[in-house]
Amino acid sequence: MPQTLSSKDQANFRSLVRLYEAKQYKKAIKTADQILKKNANHGETEAMKALTINSQGNQEEAFALGKVALQHDMKSHITWHVYGILWRSVKNYDEAIRAYKMALRIEPESAQILRDLALLQVQMRDYQGHIQSRKLMLQAKPTLRQNWTGLAVAHHIAGELKAAESMLETYEGTLKQQPSRADSEHSEAALYRNMIIEEEGDNERALEHLNSIKKTNLDRTAVLEVEARLLLKLGRLEEAEKAYRGLVDRNNEYRAYFEGLEKSMGLDRAKESDIPKLVELYESYASKSERLDAARRIPLDFLEGERFEKAADAYLQRMLRKGVPSTFTNIKGLYADESKRKIIIKLVEGYLSIAPEKSESESNGDKPDRLRESTLFYLNQHYNYHITRDLDKALKYVEEVIKLAPKNIVYIQAKARVLKHLGNVTKAAEIMEFARASDEKDRYINTKAAKYQLRNNDNDRAVKTMSKFTRNEAVGGALGDLHDMQCMWFLTEDGEAYVRRGKLGLALKRFKSIYDIFETWYEDQFDFHFFSIRKGAVRAYMDLLRWEDHIRDHPFFSRAAINAINIYCQLYDDPSLAGPQVNGSIDFDKLDANEKKKALKKAKKEQEKQEKVEAERRESERKAMLKSQKAQKKDPDAEVKQADADPNGKKLLETKTPLDDATPYVNFLLEFAPKNIESQFAGFDVFVRKAKILLALKCIQAAHQINPDHPGLHERLTRFRKTLDASESSNPKVAQVIKSCISIIPASSGLSEANESYLTKHKSSPQHIYSALRTRAFLDPSSKAQNEKELLTSLDHASLEDAIDGLALLKRWGSKEDVKSKYVDAAMKKWSEATVLSGGANASAGAER
Incomplete structure (x- = not known):
């Protein structure tokens, strides 16, 4: 039974609530303890204490006390409301909604509980529940415009446009006098109503309504x-x-x-x-x-033909004579048309023969040969572009333009980009670092230098470079601040560099942080459900909701998710990857059992030593941060960010359920990027390993519809057939579904012969060859030597990117060092600048296309 407090304790309870709202948590807990000292089982006080403890970051203790509070007073709306807030704080919105509904059942007149429930319902996209809550809020306070607008928005996002307009129209009809012209909320609501009418498809009425408001709208x-x-x-x-x-x-x-x-x-x-x-x-x-x-x-x-040539000549000369660096960026959209592309390059190359002119601009400090300089730079960009790529010419032109302006950072950066495409990521990173050192106040060039260092697999140096523009006193130093700032490009490139270095734990850590950033973005909309309606920013709020519904179709999410799924699949196939890694220079296959044991023991000691050094560094950073916080006299009640308990991703890597960990990534990819064939492949790779036959079949069907000739499809179809033959499922419905898709699934017999036929058919396509070799290795593990030999011959038709993928394939097969060295030597004869290959076991860095 609920206890009744004395008048003094009631005053203390009200003070407790105020202290909590003012974020004076220590005083709030002290006040709660005073009340509980006299009233040991007072549920509402225990609930408020739990809420305060939760705000200090002690969630387990808060939940335990919150449950005790419910046991002591289940008929109090405060205990249920607090319980809902606790669930909301851990993002378990379903449980929070249940708790709010219980609280509302006890106290149906509570505006705060009703508001919190409505916010959670729109967050969960419970449209009908949200409409009901908004109706109750409107009935409770019909004089507030925001309640009418809120109900209109509830109907709008549920697709009930007539009802949404009716709410706005009804409220306008209740106004006894027109709002002033300075009333921004009324101005916004009028445009919002017009937007609804237009979405209904009634353009005539929408125009009439617009004409009635346009003179007074802000x-x-x-x-x-x-x-x-x-x-x-x-x-x-x-x-x-x-x-x-x-x-x-x-x-x-x-x-x-x-x-x-x-x-x-x-x-x-x-x-x-x-x-x-x-x-x-x-x-x-x-x-x-x-x-x-x-x-x-x-x-x-x-424009086409001669008219295009005349207009293009005028435009290009105008831009190049002015020395506009973005000229190529403005023009490259035309390169999809081959005829226009040829005209443009003919014109630009012709400008090199134009003699420098002395003019008034020279007396003003302008260069008389600016046209030549700009033309050389344009030609460098032209031959560096993926459609018209000729890297030898690109390098020649950029070196010429650097001679004319040796201190121009833009030209130095362009040279680094050419070298990166040549595969010389080491030299490219050095040149970009030189450009950065030339102007240390330029954030953009600092960012590019860090990116190139990551492409060169130099993660630590990249963080050091980025630290020049970060808050290094934050928890975790520069890297911690990059996480706080949600710097996705850096985290993604950092993770991919760790993949190339074989540090899968750190790679998973980075990709998980990208996943968490998108989770944060989705959760952050919660703050706007109340704020936007209260401020009347309704159209922007609708844009926000629609954007949030498609937030995970962003390329950065797909890129991180696919990388993470690949790692989890590798961990499932080879759990030893989660353990200490033996030095790549040791031929592990040649060692006997005792030598292998010694090698693993040595690797484990080296890993523990590295972890100890890393732990000492983090402790040093933590002490420096605490010292900085004390110097700033931070509020003792303010929320303190906790240090990362798993900075190296060791716990992520040691997971016992890698496929379950990969499933959330897969679900989002298939929902938001279903047209990306890599998403379908990632889904198949997980589902086929989990023996979810129909889901794997659905992914492989979708991939076939997207691109039936994709090299990745062949090996997955073969794997699906092998999995199907090995499964013991006798469900007739499953068999019927599979039978309907038999046209794309290869026959059980003759898989090896079909694969050899596929290899012969695509003997001039490196990526198709790799697919066939992977399939052969899957069907016949003893074919390793033959596969390595055929991989070497594939270099005749390969691009640099193909060669990099081929080297990664040798690593995946666990090929011996002499085999990899032979492959690298053969590739270096074709791409002499490609240091990206010369690293042997460490080489896998991709070049940007």
Whole structure:
């Protein structure tokens, strides 16, 4: 039974609540103990103490006390509410919702509990539950505009557009007088209502509504954009043209406005008869300002032949004479058209023959040979680009331009990029470091230097380079601050470098941190569910919700997830990878049992020694951080970030359930990146190892639809057949599904012959050869020597990237050092600059395409 507090203790309880809200946790706990000293089993006080302890980071103790509080007072809405908050703090929203509903059942009039429940429901995308909660909030306080807006948003995200508009319209009808023009919340709500009407498809009514609010609305740009779009949709082209011309006058570099203007004028780039009108349109805008770029660049997209050559010549000379470094970046979008590409390179190479002119610009300090300098740099970028790649020419042109401007960091960086593509990542990293040292205040070049160091597998040096622009007093030093700043490019490159070095624990740690960043981004929307409605920023809030629903289709997530899944599959296939790794220079196959044991023991000692050094370094950083915090006189009640208990990813690597750990990555990949064939392959690799036949079949079918000729598909189809033959499943429904897909699944008999036929068919494609060799190794483990021999001959048709993949394949097979050395020597004859290969066992660094 709940206890009744004395008036003094009731005052203390209210003080406890205030202290908690003020984040004065030590005083709050002291106050709670005073109350509990007289009322030992007072559930509400115990609940508030649990909430305070949880805020200090002691979750286990908080949950234990929270459960005790419930046992002592199950009929208190406070104990249930606190219990829900505890579950919410550990991101278990389902349990939190259950607790809130219990609290609401006891205290149905509590606005705070109802609000917290509504926020959790929208976070979990429980649309109907969210609508019901918002209705209750509206009934409790119908005079608050945010309650009407909140219910409208609830209907909107549930797809009930009519109901959403009705809420906004009803509230506007209750207003006795029009809000002032300075009322930004009313202005935003009016545009939000217009957005709903447009999404309903009623463009005529949306335009009428817009006309009724546009004179008083504060967001002028949004009003003009919506008006132009609606007029265009309704076919009122003359009015639309006027609207788009007004927008272009406001922002004459925004391509979308020009595209809308073209459509409003009835001009079609595909029609030859419309080309002169389009040219006249853009010339009219280009003549208005010498600084305008868009009106000069856009015509290059639709002009052809001689007209294109004339326009391209004018544009390129204008940009190159000014020395604009981004000229190639602006132009390379045209390279998809071969005819335009040929015209452009003919023009640019012709500029080298133009003699330098002395002009007034020289007296102003400009270089008379700026055209030549810019042209050389453009040619370097042209021949370094993946479509037109000729690295020898690219290197020649960049060295020429560096002679003209030896201190120009942009040109030095360009040389490093060419060397990286040549495979000389060591020299590329050195040159980029030289560029960084030339301007230590340039954050961009500092970042590029760190990236190149990571491509050279120099992780520690890359962190040191990044530390020049990080808060190094943070927990974990520079690397800890990069985690706090969610620097995904660095964490991803760092993880991939550790994969190449064979340090799978650290690699997993980095990829897990990318996973956690996306989790954080998704969780962070929780703060906006209340804030956005209260502030009236409804359209931005809708954009946020829609963005969050697709957050994990970002390429960085896919890249990290696929890498993590590959490591987990390797751990499943070879659990010894989680143990100490023997020095790669030792031929492990030649050792007897005792020598192997000694080698493993030595490796273990070396690993323990490295871990000890790392632990000492972290302890030193921790002490320095604490000293810095004391110097800053930090608030003792403030939240203190805990040091990472597993900085090297040892616990991640020693997992007993690698496939279960990989499953969350797989689920997100298949949901948000189903068109990426690597996502389907990753899903198959996990499901086939877990013997989930139908899920593996679904992935392999999807991969076949994406690209039936992909080299990775062949080996997985063969593996699927072997797994299918070995499975003992007799479920008739499963057999029926598999039978329906028999056209893409190879027959049980003759798998080896089919693989040899595949190898012969694709004898000039290195990636297909690798697929066939991996399949042969899977079918016949004794074929290692033959596979190594055929891998060596594949270099005749290979690119540098293919050669790198081939070397990685030798490592995967555990080939002897003499075999790998022979492969590297043969590859180095073809790519003499490729230090990325000369590292032997450590070589696997990829070159950016």
